[in-house]
Amino acid sequence: MAPKSLKQNYLKLGFLFSLIPIITIILSIEIPPKQYFLNHFNSSIHFTSPQILYSSFLIILSLTLFIMSKPRTTYLVDYALYKPPKSFRVSFAGFVDHTRITLTNEPKSHNFLVKILQRSGLGEETCVPPALQYIPPCPDMNLAREEAELVIFSCMDTLFHKTGMDPKDVDILILNCSLYSPTPSLTAMVINKYKMRSNIKSFNLSGMGCSAGLISIDLAKDILQNYPNSNAIVISTEILTLNYYLGKERAMLLPNCLFRMGGAAVLLSNKRKYIRNAKYKLSHLVRTHMGSDDKSYKCVSQEEDSEGYSGIKLSIDLMAVAGEALKTNISAIGPLVLPITEQFLFVYWVIRNKISNSKGNKPYVPDFKKAFEHFCIHAGGRAVIDELKKSLRLTEEHVEASRMALHRFGNTSSSSLWYELSYIEAKGRMKKGDRVWQIGFGSGFKCNSAVWKCNRTIDTPVDGPWADCIDKYPVCIPEIVKV
DSSP states (O other): OOOHHHHHHTHHHHHHHHHHHHHHHHHHSOOOOHHHHHHHHHHHOOOOHHHHHHHHHHHHHHHHHHHHHSOOOOEEEEEEEOOOOGGGBOOHHHHHHHHHHHTTTOHHHHHHHHHHHHHSOOOTTOBOOGGGTSSSOOOOHHHHHHHHHHHHHHHHHHHHHHHOOOGGGOOEEEEEOSSOOOSSOHHHHHHHHHTOOTTOEEEEEOSOGGGHHHHHHHHHHHHHHHSSSOEEEEEEEOOOGGGOOOSOOHHHHHHHHHBOOOEEEEEEEOOGGGTTTOSEEEEEEEEEEOTTSHHHHHSEEEEEOTTSOEEEEEOTTHHHHHHHHHHHHHHHHHHHHSOHHHHHHHHHHHHHHHHHTOOSSOOOOOOGGGTOSEEEEOOSOHHHHHHHHHHTTOOTTTTHHHHHHHHHHOBOGGGHHHHHHHHHHHTTOOOTTOEEEEEEEETTTEEEEEEEEEOSOOOOOSSSTTTTTGGGOSOOOOSOOOO
16 A cells, blocks of 8 residues: 555646546637637726726735745855864774773674674774773763864854855854753854854754754755845754763664764855855755654664663664655655656556555656766665665665765764765766755654755865865775774
8 A cells, every 4th residue: 555645745646647638628629719809808898097006006916925925945055064183083903902992891792893893884084082082981071062162163164264154144053963962052052152143043953863964954944934135054963972882782882883973064045145156055855754653763762771871772673664764755755856757657656556456566666866966875874875775776876975975984973964965076076957865864763855956066176074085986895894
């Protein structure tokens, strides 16, 4: 049985099918000559001055209401990414030695982490904060705030430098960080640092997982619809210092192996002056929340183990849950982006299966390569990228940005999508009119999609996180890296 949301999304296509015989009948009706209507119209119509004024008023009012009700375009002016210093680098050998010391009495847990690292798709240049490199690791509140200030302020300084914007010109500030939520909030920390206006609209999102970056974009878009001529900054990051798991449960050790330092600051605006200069404009944003299902709700959760150590627990059902969330999400975004031929093929498949009552047939997967030139899939891990490549029938080139971002920077949570977009730009592949599909997954369980259209051909950047290494990529990533 087709999902309810899928039926709703393709209702319009079914309606179009039903109109075909009606249109055929209308076209077969004999219509009197055009001159007949003109003569009848000229002889019967007589306008007085009040009628002319009243009609003019109605026309002007209708045009005004139409213009006011038209959604404001959300422009992505520019964005900045955090690049950790080389002193924060954690090599494979360093990670293995560190875990061997911290898990001295748990050789099985240590061997499990080594196997995960060998198959993770991460490279030798990923970084973690200094507090997690201590022996033993030091998850301290003060050190966590130092990490937050380093990552967030670095992104903000770079963004202000690139755009020439004054901090007092920021009207909306949204920051998402799932696991670190101090008081005062991180948005208050930013406002205090840059002495922003007292009437700024600030929002601090926590507990929303790796997909929170696109949730923040959606929130900024909705606020910009109600406040014309405004600027919004979205900051996406994950602070690791306080969230390193010190126990021995395997399901909770996995994030220690995958998550790395990262952050992004994105400037959005609805100002008309950015019509030509902005990098991208937002076409669509579709959010899917599977939290009503218990299995989806519990597949990623922050818990304490039997010894009182807190960490993120990943369920064995994670990939299956992510697959269901993706199916629901693409059934919603498909009618918005796919060419009409692909939509008709999908409707045909649904009707055929309904008539034949065959539930065992594999569903028809639309060719999303006809709708997008670039794909940014959340770099949550090698298995996530492999599964989406298979599900969406993508080529290795389409998932290159995701694989290379995972290899160079690791899983940087909600900011990973921006490292991938930066990779595409650094390769000089982003041309005017190109469409980009960002897909994010997060706890809850959520799957969110954003579609951007390139507003101008992007010059290859001379700075940024990829500037010193882009010529080395793409690299070959073996199935297993021997440590």
